[in-house]
Amino acid sequence: MKPTRFIDLVPHIVLIVGVLIFAYPIYVTLIGSTWDSGTIGRGGLPLWPGGQGLDNYAQAWAGEAGARAKYTPVRTMMLNSLIMALAIALGKIAISILSAYAVAFFRFPLRMAFFWLIFITLMLPVEVRIIPTYKVVADLGLINTYAGLAIPLIASATATLLFRQFFLTIPDELLEAAKIDGAGPVRFFIDVVLPLSRTNIAALFVILFIYGWNQYLWPLLVTSSGDMETIVTGITKMIGTGESANDWNLIMATTVLAMLPPVAVVVFMQRWFVKGLVDSEK
């Protein structure tokens, strides 16, 4: 029937338009990374791939210098970002799952007070507490270290809340059955809570890895040497202030490379994610 078909068509059109709007800049970036800087500099970037791709990527990956300026090689920056993002994601998951376990399963004095304390930090994003945090990190001598990059970003109220909500759905009887089976708090956590949290951990890992990977302000403050540059700050530093022309070909190649790990994480973890959902265990 005609009207139904039209109605079926509308979402597709909207989605296709949306995809085009989102995909076009990425396509331009991809194309830009295959031309030489001169072509891009003249402002006449074609919409088809050029022949400079391999050279651009090789230079961005390992090279210390572009045609006009000196950069940290992408491989160094990617490694730094990878370490930071992994430390933040895994650290956040570890800390928040443990604190959620405490808040959800144990009765101790001031339990709710602690819960609210954690909750309140939600209202204080990194940017708000950035100066005191910087002071602390500097006093501890953690400037230009991986610890300095990752630790201040690890505490996470969001993940704690998420795990707590999930833990509250675990029936009390399960805990009681484990008590009777002789499992103490640590065993119960390792043998029951962790396996049941698999899908939540996978989902959080994806979100937190991308959150860590995309950190900009904090790495900008806490790293000053090129060795510790992360990829997100590195890209912006490659773009000059206008005093000289930019190596747009290298910048675009770097950008494309910077996108790969988050994409890989999403693609790889999605399998776990879906598997967890299909297994349907409550």
Added chain:
Amino acid sequence: MATVEIRDVRKSYGPVDAIKGIDIAIRDGEFLVLLGPSGCGKSTLLRMVAGLEGITGGEIAIGGRVVNTLEPKDRDIAMVFQNYALYPHMTVFDNMAYGLKIRGIPKAEIRARVDKAAEILELGRFLDRRPSQLSGGQRQRVAMGRAIVREPAAFLFDEPLSNLDAKLRTQMRVEIKRLQDRLRITSLYVTHDQVEAMTLADRILVMNHGVAEQIGTPLEVYQRPASLFVAGFIGSPPMNVLDGRIDDRGEAVLVPGGQRLPLPQPRPTDAGRPVKLGIRPEHMAVAAEGFSIEIELVEALGADTVVYGRLPDGETLLVRMAGIPTVRERDRMTVAPQADALHLFDAVSGRRME
């Protein structure tokens, strides 16, 4: 195998007394059913035996050892929960083996014990499955298997059949009975289902408002209910209760309709005393003289028929007759109780008068 002794056990939540002093000694191998309506404290009592609830007062001893301060795992008990409480991410085998694994029992012995339990419960084919791949009855069996492999001093059942549909419940009831005959492990079984209580129990503890109303064998509880509460709770349809008064010579009970029901034995000391008179519907029969009722409702259950009649003073009187209905709604009929089937209760305290 062990005895379980509960001595003047009390439980308070702040100012609220949930359990007001229960005393019972459960013999080795005995199957005790805790029966009562919701909120009567039966589950709380069971959980206190398990160690999942603290004990406010009194003592609980398992196998002669006071366990008041022991952790659940040190009490040598196994529990079957209403919602089974199986570990969803473990296979049936691992679910049953988990408690043994924690206790450091050698792998070969765990294997042997689980296989044996699986054989008893006919779970052999399912050992590699997850709980989510099992039916309700099978999950129930796994939960019992988990208890059996532990070879505990006592089994604790917390309404284990109430999540099953009626047919499966009957089937599992028979299985529990068979299992108990085979294993003879001291068991405490909480239920609000009187049929489960009557069929499974060696003895029943009827609880109401945190108090033991009566402790006795199923037939004792049915034939000689210790209080009006027990009389009303055990038996379906419930016992008829009428206001009455013992006549001046202590030879009969007078009920408001003018009926005079002779007592099997005269009780001259109670002459003139107001009483509550209990008569089970199945102990009423059609008679030439007796209660004249107008039939309001006839429930044909196949094997028997329940007649809801109204007495002249407006009270409802239930009569249970064998076979298919022989009367119709709005008919009148006259019924009388069997002489030896009268239960007398104190009009004030509700306690049975012997």
